[in-house]
Amino acid sequence: MNEFECELVDLHLLNNVDFTHYDKVVIGASIRYGHLNKKFYQFINTNLDALKAANVAFFLVNLTARKEDQGKDTPEGSVYMQTFLKKSAWKPDLLAVFAGALRYPQYRFFDRFMIQLIMRMTGGETDTTKEVEYTNWKKVSIFAESIKKM
């Protein structure tokens, strides 16, 4: 049985959200070449007051977070999350960092080459015929449980 009604929206496709329509909001964003999308920071600035007033959790996805033994999957240990918290005027109450998927066959030539280089340097998968999901779904479930209590 579904406990919640959920609406999924792509932030690229809208500028303003009426946060008062929702009990809880969860925003997820991924890292590409070391950064979050600039448009995401623009979205934060445009919606700052609403974000501050609403119940919003934030999660970040990247491949560095696969290194759980180094704490890269935690808000404190993730350089990307720490940079976000410095740059963003909005400081979410609930944060999470998850490892994403490595999908070589879906990347453009340049991205495939660059990501393979990064993987070689950081001891990850270098076989470009492969797709690897590094996501720790147990951690995602725990995050989902804390959203319920938010």
Ligand SMILES: Cc1cc2nc3c(=O)[nH]c(=O)nc-3n(C[C@H](O)[C@H](O)[C@H](O)COP(=O)(O)O)c2cc1C
């Ligand atoms: C072009 C590209 C650049 C990426 N750059 C980084 C990076 O700098 N650091 C990192 O940890 N992960 C990086 N990743 C991994 C992504 O953050 C991860 O695969 C995520 O799941 C991608 O989600 P998205 O396709 O929704 O953006 C990169 C992925 C792509 C496709």
